[in-house]
């Protein structure tokens with residue numbers, strides 16, 4: 001095959017299992033257990049009227065950018081829309097990283113970053129988080145073309161504090177993508193850093209915090225001069241009429257967002273307490289999932305037994321360091337999870 005050698009050599013990203021039977025308790029890919037805002041359904045129905053589907057969508061998503069700019073207090077010209085935030089991670093890689101260049105990231109974290117480096121034909125270097133999910137200072141990698149920092153991180157759910165974030169950006173002294181796919185569940189973020197430095201790009205997703213994983217919509221926040229360069233890389237119409245309508249309605253309904261976030265934060269607290277009681281070591285989370293480990297028995301069979309009871313959680317294994325990443329579900333789902341775990345253990 002005359003396929004590029006780096007593509008032949010790579011194995012490809014494997015997404016979490018998507019079994020969608022109605023009776024499955026799905027806690028493996030951090031979807032939101034609550035429906036999107038009622039305004040989203042209204043906006044999609046509205047987008048289906050007249051001849052809106054016959055025409056191309058707004059290439060830059062100007063209505064969305066205006067709404068998001070207002071909610072987040074950022075310049076709409078500093079916002080770039082994406083077909084899910086994964087699309088933006090691809091755009092960023094293609095904008096910043098030459099073939100043979102270098103991508104850096106802490107580990108354990110989001111596995112997709114390595115795949116992006118493999119596709120781009122660049123090198124990939126990682127630095128391990130320490131036991132308490134902190135990073136070494138000074139950051140040891142020099143001269144990366146792009147550094148991915150998921151904050152909050154997956155699978156840990158931990159986040160660098162604002163002071164640690166600022167120090168990290170200064171130490172890297174190059175382009176950093178602050179991947180805030182879970183940023184809406186945390187009480188701080190990197191938006192101010194993105195406003196003040198051309199080296200900081202924040203990416204956000206509507207999949208988790210706005211319950212729109214099925215719609216595929218994310219966005220990046222960066223200085224307008226950076227957005228103008230990324231714009232050359234993105235597909236002209238990377239977001240469609242329906243996803244733009246849904247995303248705009250979702251971000252405009254901040255009251256709904258806040259009520260969903262409060263429910264998730266409350267259930268997350270209960271999971272931390274109850275899972276600890278069942279003997280797990282639980283890392284305090286700033287996201288919509290919790291990372292649990294235990295040393296007295298293997299974790300993979302626990303995930304398999306849960307699956308046999310139609311409860312999906314994500315078993316993760318990073319070169320021998322393993323754990324269960326469990327999404328925050330509804331209270332009823334978490335009751336089922338806890339009862340099943342009590343029976344299994």
Ligand SMILES: *Cc1c(COP(=O)(O)O)cnc(C)c1O
Nearest residue numbers: 084085086110150181205207218
């Ligand atoms: C879920 C996730 C994404 C991707 O989100 P989409 O907007 O659904 O593409 C990006 N980064 C991290 C760390 C994630 O967990």
